[in-house]
Amino acid sequence: MKWLPQARRLAHEVVRPESRWHSAVASVPRHSFVPRWWEQDGETWHLRTGADDPAAWLQAAYRDQTLVTQVDACHADTTSNRVVEGKPTSSSTLPSLVVRMYRHAMIADGDQLLVTTGTGYGTALACARLGDAQVTSVDVDENLVKLAEERLAVLDARPRMEVCDITGPLPGEYDRIVSTVSVRPVPVSWLRALRPGGRFVTTIAGTGLILTADKTADGGATGRIEWDRAGFMRAHHGGVYEHLPEGIWKQAAQGQGEKTSTSRYPLLYPPDAWDVMSMLELKLPGIDYRRSQDGDTRTVWLLHPDGSWARATAHGFLESPVVHESGSRRLWAELDRIRNRLNREGALPVYGAQVSITPDGMATLTRGSWQTVL
Known part of the structure; x- marks a missing residue:
């Protein structure tokens, strides 16, 4: 194919x-790392298979978009299923x-870099930029590592490939750690694996917040929430994919809940x-977060693992939603309350917050008088 x-x-x-x-993106065949992928419909x-439609394969692979390769534990490369339900996990x-x-990692030519594998495309870019001897x-997921390793080898790229939990002990010392899975809290193992002055870049699980931090002399780190945003899948552990208890959704779908009210704001889907x-x-x-629409009637659900839930329904786009809530949290x-603050102050303090991380991984975000601890 003319890729x-x-x-x-x-x-x-x-x-630029x-x-x-630039040369890394221009020379790495992304399609070879995503021969099959999942496309969502409701x-x-x-399942989409590149070999079945090479033109569509090239179009998908070389568009600036995320391609889902695994839903729950069902990987596109190894499944016999053509249709699945669940949440994307890789x-x-x-x-x-x-x-x-x-770029947020500010990688220098001589840096030893640790990255997360996924399909291996990001690893291939790092190898093209630094050389594979500097990339781990x-x-x-052992299968993901094996697939990526095989595809990298075809390109004559042989970085160090390891099967390990990114939130646990890491196989070496590094100048930079770049995680394209989200975490919370900051893994202590990152602080231990970083060399003096090293930097890590990650996102905070469940948010759009990119955290960059540089290791300090005491073994902790200081950094900030970047004026940028990204959303990555949560780090998972040993093939375990978490789901809400089914009973929560059954209650939230139609239940009256313990409290009914009318919101003062138009209906919002938080993502x-x-x-x-x-x-x-x-x-x-x-x-x-879940949502549905039937004509002009829109509904948004918020579901929490502790059993709390909220359902807000609005008929038309100008009507305030009726809210049903249940559980220990409203x-x-x-x-x-967050929207009240946004209206009152004109902005929320999360982006641009300063971050201080102790050697045991406790991260404190601060901006002005606002503060929160991960």
Whole structure:
């Protein structure tokens, strides 16, 4: 297939020509790392196979978009299923975001770099930029590591590949750690594996917040929440994929709940407002968001692992939603408090916050009078 012109076009779209990442994006065959992927249609995911439609394969692979490669434990490369349901758990991240994460890391030519594996595309970019001897790539899923290693070898790239939990002990010492899975809290193992003055880049689980931090002399780190945003899948552990108890959804779908009220604000689906969602997740981590629409009637659900839930329904786009809530936490009330602050102050304090991390991994975010601890 004539993929090279497509890769060059992608590089021109996502990277400045003078960037050292430009040649990496222009020369790495992304399609070879994503021969099969999942495309979502409502609640279901449909398998796409590149060999069945090479033109569509090239179009998908060399577009600046994320391609989902695994839903729950069902990997596109190894499954016999054509249709599945569940949550995405592994993907090929959109190339522009991979490059942005690497830029936040401020990688120098001689740095030893640890990255997360996924499909191996991000690892291939790092090898093209630094050389494979300076790159270590890790994933908790042995099959993902094996597939990526095989595809990298075809390109004559042989970085160190290891099967390990990114939140646990790491196989060496590094100048930079770039995680394209989200975490909470900051793993202590990162602080221990970083060399003096080393930097890590990650996202906080459930938020759109990119955290960069540099190791300090006491073994902790200082950094900030970047004026940028990204959302990555949560780090998982040993093939375990967490789901809410089914009973929560059954109650939230139609139940009256313990409290009924009318919100003062128009209906909001929090993932559409990243700063609002991030503030809510920092206060109440683990919320699952769902929505539906039937004509002009729209419904949004907030579901928490402790059994709390909220359902807000609005008829028309100008009507305030009626909210039903249940459980130990009033999820929609907390959402409205955040929106009150946004209206009162004109902004929320999450982006640009300073971050201080102790050697045992406790991270404190501060901006003005606002403070929160991960």
